[in-house]
Amino acid sequence: MKITKLRLANLPTPIKKSRFLSNELGINLYIKRDDYTGIEISGNKIRKLEYVFKKVLDSGFNGVITTGGIQSNHCRATVAAATSLGLKSIVLLKVAEAPKIEGNFFLDNLFGAQIRYCTPEEYRTSRNQLMQDIASQESKMGNNYFVIPEGASFGIGSMGYFEAIEEIVRQEKELGIKFDTIVVATGSGGTYSGLYLANKYHKLNKRIIGFAVCDDSEYFVKQIDGINKESLEYLDKEVDISREDIEINDKYKGIGYALSRPEELEFIKLIASKEALLLDPVYTGKAMYGLYNEAKAGNLKDAGNILFIHTGGLFGLFPKQDQFVF
Numbered sequence: 001m002k003i004t005k006l007r008l009a010n011l012p013t014p015i016k017k018s019r020f021l022s023n024e025l026g027i028n029l030y031i032k033r034d035d036y037t038g039i040e041i042s043g044n045k046i047r048k049l050e051y052v053f054k055k056v057l058d059s060g061f062n063g064v065i066t067t068g069g070i071q072s073n074h075c076r077a078t079v080a081a082a083t084s085l086g087l088k089s090i091v092l093l094k095v096a097e098a099p100k101i102e103g104n105f106f107l108d109n110l111f112g113a114q115i116r117y118c119t120p121e122e123y124r125t126s127r128n129q130l131m132q133d134i135a136s137q138e139s140k141m142g143n144n145y146f147v148i149p150e151g152a153s154f155g156i157g158s159m160g161y162f163e164a165i166e167e168i169v170r171q172e173k174e175l176g177i178k179f180d181t182i183v184v185a186t187g188s189g190g191t192y193s194g195l196y197l198a199n200k201y202h203k204l205n206k207r208i209i210g211f212a213v214c215d216d217s218e219y220f221v222k223q224i225d226g227i228n229k230e231s232l233e234y235l236d237k238e239v240d241i242s243r244e245d246i247e248i249n250d251k252y253k254g255i256g257y258a259l260s261r262p263e264e265l266e267f268i269k270l271i272a273s274k275e276a277l278l279l280d281p282v283y284t285g286k287a288m289y290g291l292y293n294e295a296k297a298g299n300l301k302d303a304g305n306i307l308f309i310h311t312g313g314l315f316g317l318f319p320k321q322d323q324f325v326f
């Protein structure tokens with residue numbers, strides 16, 4: 001890898017066997033606890049942000065702008081990291097109605113972010129332009145903001161999960177286990193891209209399954225392929241990328257981004273009550289529900305040892321608590 005990073009996350013994150021799910025499904029399921037990367041910065045985004053903030057500091061920016069949904073884990077982690085480094089932050093949040101101050105959005109406020117809003121339509125069609133506009137306005141006031149795209153899913157960010165694979169390979173040696181299949185939730189594609197590239201770069205031949213939490217597999221294959229291409233400039237040797245072996249399962253995205261079906265919430269309850277594992281309703285809950293159903297249907301018989309990457313999202317559970325039935 002041609003770029004370096006800051007150290008912001010608690011790494012390496014532990015890998016633990018899932019007792020209940022392994023027994024229940026007759027598979028060997030391990031979980032990499034990237035929900036343990038920190039408290040304020042917890043989850044997968046901080047691995048990407050370690051690389052992004054290195055560039056931000058080296059290039060002399062004094063703040064960052066990013067964007068996401070109202071309960072975006074990425075925005076919250078970005079704001080927390082920026083504040084901890086003495087940088088300013090602006091988050092452009094997608095809202096359909098006046099938001100309640102709770103969960104990640106509460107923390108964005110607590111960590112001192114400047115909050116801006118856009119409509120779902122503006123978000124879809126022009127979020128990057130809107131962030132650029134904010135950056136230009138700020139530059140007239142003497143500020144110098146770096147724009148981080150949704151989910152930090154771009155070439156630099158992708159290096160965070162490139163490095164995570166190298167961490168996993170070291171842990172395989174320590175634990176004496178080989179993980180044949182890696183499973184992860186996919187929301188903007190950067191996590192999948194990093195895993196994919198490192199798998200190719202190191203010729204590991206692992207199967208990597210991304211469970212889409214919104215959109216469809218065609219959309220994500222295109223997104224991930226785009227991020228892969230951007231990332232190549234940070235690698236010191238050629239990597240043979242193709243669209244064909246990007247594996248995205250979009251059967252479990254349910255009724256849309258950050259929206260939950262009763263069966264998904266029941267599943268989160270089941271896993272919490274059987275093994276005290278907290279899944280979030282937006283990402284890991286859907287991805288694990290997908291893995292569970294695919295295993296039940298007998299579709300993971302050849303998957304070998306499976307490593308599910310728990311990408312975090314805990315703060316997004318609390319704004320949904322009223323939808324759970326006890």
Ligand SMILES: *Cc1c(COP(=O)(O)O)cnc(C)c1O
Nearest residue numbers: 073187188189191283311312313
């Ligand atoms: C953002 C996020 C993901 C998805 O990662 P992408 O790189 O955006 O695909 C998964 N889980 C959680 C908890 C997230 O916040």
